[in-house]
Amino acid sequence: MKKKISLHKLFITTIVGSIIVTSFFIGVFWIFDVKSKMKSTIEITQELYKKEKKEMLKHKISSIKNYINKIRKNEKQKFIKNLKDKLSLRYNVAMTLYNVNKNRKNQELKHEFLSFLKVEGNINDDIYCFVIDKKTNKTLFKGFNCIPKNIKEGFIETTCNGEKMIGYAKTFKPLNWLFVYLSSLNRIEERIKQNIVKYLTNYRYGEKKHGYIFISKLLNINGGDCFAKAIVNPNKPEMVGKCMSDKIKDANGRFYRKMYLRDLGKQGYSLLEYNYKVPHSNENGLKLSYMEIYKPYNWIIGTGYYLKDLKKDYLEAIENKFKRNLPQRIATIIIITFIAISVLLILYAILTRTIRSDIETLHNFFVNYKKSKRIDTKKIKTTDIEKIANQINDITQKIEIYSLEIERLLKSYKNLVKYMPDCLILYEKKGDEIVVKDANKCIEDYLLKEHKNENIVGENISKVFTKVPYLTQKIKEVFATQSVIETDYHVDKNGQKHYFSCIAYPLNENECVSVAKDITDSILLYRKSEKEKEKLKKFINVINTGVLVLNEDGSVVYINDIAKQILEIDEMFNLEDIYIVLGLKNWGIITGNIKIINEGQNGCKNCNVSITTKTDSEKWLDMSVGSIEMNKEKLYVVSFYDVTERYKKEKEVEYVAFHDSLTNLYNRRFFKEEVRRMFNKRSYPLTIITYDLNGLKIINDAMGHQKGDFAIKKLAQILLAEARASDVVARIGGDEFAVVMPNTTEKGALKYIERVNKKIERFNKKSDFFLSASYGYAVQEGQYPNLKEFFSTADANMYKNKYSTHRKEIIKKVMESVKSEKIKLPKELFDRYN
Structure with missing residues (x-):
């Protein structure tokens, strides 16, 4: 049996546990407080120290740049002074030579001077000598293959073959010659660079002389496999003169070179932390580096400080401070713990007496519980236990209410299940x-x-x-x-x-x-439904109409024998055959009508649809779609019968109504309807061409109407053969024809007329009579207000062509073609046409 614990022991245990926990948490709090303060002190000290080192590094680079600028300035000044001294020395030698030979002829004297200068030549490879005649501005002697321009006495800056030069010039007054000494600025700078590199390679700073300067020649600020070349690197001397790549990572996997190139490109300097080799060691350490671009030489100048030595500088001070404060902190913890224990013991004595009395009240309620009885909360002195008592009273009341409700529900459910x-x-x-x-x-x-x-x-x-x-x-x-x-x-x-x-x-x-x-009623209803369906099937099979019955899902559930005959489906038919025979379009009509019926409208009545049976024969059906309800099930009935023969006869009648029986061209009635339909902007430009068969009366009178009909049919064939699929060719009178051409310009009309004329000419070469037709056309581009005026214009142009000066020649050709030994034309016929 599980061991119980008394309230007295629980309080004692709670007090002792509270003391232990309090002491523990105070100790833990003190440790964490010390640790937190120490960490905070370390972080603050570290940040201040880092800030100090950053400023030191910036100052160091600034001093190096000042040093380089000073060296450059001093070296240039020193070089110019040396140049001036050398020029003065040569000037003095020249003056001595002049004083010795001044009694000689001027020409001989100048020749002597030039010989002297040529012998003397340049002072060295860096200083070039020039002599210029100031009067003629002609260079008399040059120690370098170039001619300096705009040379004046004193310090000069010029260019020679595109190279910057500096020097000094002085006038030799006896001959009015200008002595010039020049030197390449680039060579001077290269010597200065060599001196700077030599100095900085051996330069060290700091107490332990671990600080050094590193320099690289920047080639591409955007990076790459050779964005720079190392010039000075005392920590890795093997890198000097080699390409530097931005793809190198530090020990933490960071592309530190890309990072400082980005900073240099944006702001001209970079302050960066990264892992790098420690001097005089094979290990890597966290390094703080500062770099700037020295623009005159396009150098990246940098220096750094290894942060692993940072703690050595300040941990000792923090440790001493902690040792000084430790006794005071321990004394404070002891005092706080003693006070906490005393307060807890006093509270225990007060609480124990009151709580025991209140708990006894709760215990008596549960021991002596009766329905509707509640705890007397006035006897309870502890607020928390009073709340518990009120909650017990509330819960007790709810339990009593729920018990009554459960009893009622149980009785209701029992009756519900029972009946x-x-x-x-x-x-x-x-x-x-x-x-x-x-x-x-x-x-x-x-x-x-x-x-x-x-x-x-x-x-x-x-x-x-x-x-x-x-x-x-x-x-x-x-x-x-x-x-x-x-x-x-x-x-x-x-x-x-x-x-x-x-x-x-x-x-x-x-x-x-x-x-x-x-389920007796459902079984009986199903059987009754099946009987009614059998009756419906018998009725459907009796009527002389094809019938399909569909359910609400649109699936065919029954097909009668007449439908099988019409659709040419055998007894072992598959429902998919019905969908294939009816076709996707017709099946869409059926499903569309089912949707319309479901929306409360009437379905299709006597709709004409075409199908292709399994034997590839085309049939036309008269189809209707409706719905019936059978035993609360909605069914859709599709009825149809074969109207193929009637459809064919209707099409034949329609063909006769719109076609000329002799030529099979469209007749005048259809032509007018088509022209009226095309008479709108969508068909513009719209062209109409009218033709009239010349000499039809002569052919009929001389050769008979059969030959005249042949001439009419031949012209009809030519007109139709040269027309496009969109053009309408019609016979609109006995010997009159017309062609309407949508979207055709005047140029297109003339091409059509030309093709027709050529075909008539080819026919006349082989024919026993002369075929000829007059034509006229009109093009509607919006200028004709109505059809009558449009057609009249084409007709008028046709008659102009018919009665032109060529008419007699055409009639004569027709008459000549019908002459023969068997045919003798009456005199009155010749007189009429001549």
């Missing part, structure tokens, strides 16, 4: 026996003979289900498999069969339940 229309039985397994634990009234009505349901509780199910022993086996299966089983059965009552749908499922290993629903 529900479905048969419900609860089973219990006792050893190898399965008995009825409970059942409702439905069981009494259908399954029991002599017993009432109260009497079957506790009975073995094999004795209960005497009418349906099959159900006994199913219940045993539920217990054996612990699964849900559904089954159907029927019982006889008063000479009638009653059908049930039963589901049985386990509640646990020893209990299961079955619910049986009476």
Whole structure:
């Protein structure tokens, strides 16, 4: 049995535990406080120290740059002074030479001077000598293959072959010559660079002389495999003169060179922390470096400080401070702990007496509980326990209310289950026996003979289900498999069969339940529905119309024999054949009508649709779609009959109505309708061409109407052959024809006329009579207000062509072509046309 603990012991344990925990937390708090303050002190000191070092590094680079600038300035000044001194020396030698030879002829004297200068030549490889005649501005002697420009006496800056030069010039007054000494500025700078590099390579600073300067020549600020070349690197001397790549990482995997190149590009300097090799060691350490670009030389000048030595400078001071404060902190902790223990003991003495009394009140309530009885909270002195007592009173009241509600619900549910229309039985397994634990009234009505349901509780199910022993086996299966089983059965009552749908499922290993629903009405309704469907099928098969019956899903559920004949489907038909024969378009019409019917509108009536059967024959059907309701099931009826012969006759009548019987061209009626349809801006420019057959009367009179009909048909063939698919060619009179051409300009019309004329000429070469036609055209681009004016213009142009100066020649050719030995033209006929 689990050991209990008294309230007194609990308080003692709580007090002692509180003291221990308080002491522990005070100690932990003190440790964390010390650690936090130490960490904060270290961080502040570290940041201040880093800041100091950063400023030191900046100052160091600034002093190096000042040093370089000073060296450059001093070296240049020193060089210029040296240049001036050398020029003065040569000037003095030249003056001495002049004084010795001044009595000689001027020309000889100048020649002597030039010989002297050529012998003297340049002072060295860096200083070049020039002599310029100031009067003619002609260079008399040059120690370098270039001619300096704009040379004046004194200090000079000029260019020679694109190279910057500095020097000094002085006038030799006896000959009015200008002595010039020049030197390459680049060579001077290179010597200065060499001196600076040599100095900085050996330069060290700091107490331990670990500080050094590193320099690299910047080639590409954007980085790359050779963005710079190392010039000075005392820590890694093997790098000097080699390319530097920005793809190098430090020990932490950072592309530190890319980082400082980005900073240098944006702001001209970079302050960066990264891991780098420690001097005089093979180890890497965290290094703080500062770099700037020295623009005159395009150098990256930098220096750094290794931060691993940082703690050595300030940890000793922090440790001394901690040792000084340690005794004071320990004394403070002891005092606080003693005060806390004293306060806790006093509180324990006060609380124990009061709490024991209040707990006794709660204990008496539970021991002597009666319905509607509550705890008297006036006797309780502790506020917290008073709250507990109030909560107990509230909970007790709610429990009493819930108990009443549960009793009411149990009674309601019991009656609900008892009188529900479905048969419900609860089973219990006792050893190898399965008995009825409970059942409702439905069981009494259908399954029991002599017993009432109260009497079957506790009975073995094999004795209960005497009418349906099959159900006994199913219940045993539920217990054996612990699964849900559904089954159907029927019982006889008063000479009638009653059908049930039963589901049985386990509640646990020893209990299961079955619910049986009476489905007798549904079975009878289904049978009645099947009988009505059979009657409908018989009726559909009797009528002389093809019929398809579809369900609400749009699937075909029945097809009669007439429909099979029309669709040419055999007895072993597949429903998919119906969809294929009807075609996607017609099936869309059917499903569309079903949607319309569902929206409350009438379906298609006598719609004409075309199908292609399995034998590839085209049929036209007259189709209607409607709906019927059968036993609350909505069905859709598609009826149709074959109207193919009627459709063909209608098309034949339509063809005759719109075509000329002699030429098979469109007739005047159809032509007018088409021209009226095309008479709008979408067809512009719209062209109409009218033709009139010349000499048809002569051909008819001389050769007979059969030959005249042949001439009409031949012209019709030529006009139709040269027309486009969008053009309409029609015979609009006995010997009159017209062609309407949408979207055709005047140029297009003339090309068509030219093609027709050429074809007529080819025909006349082989024909026994002369074929000729007059034409006229008009092009509508919006200028004709109506069809009458448009057509009249083309007709007028045709008559102008017909009665032109060539008319007599054309008639004569026609008459000549019909002459023969067998045909003798009457005199009046010649007179009429001549």
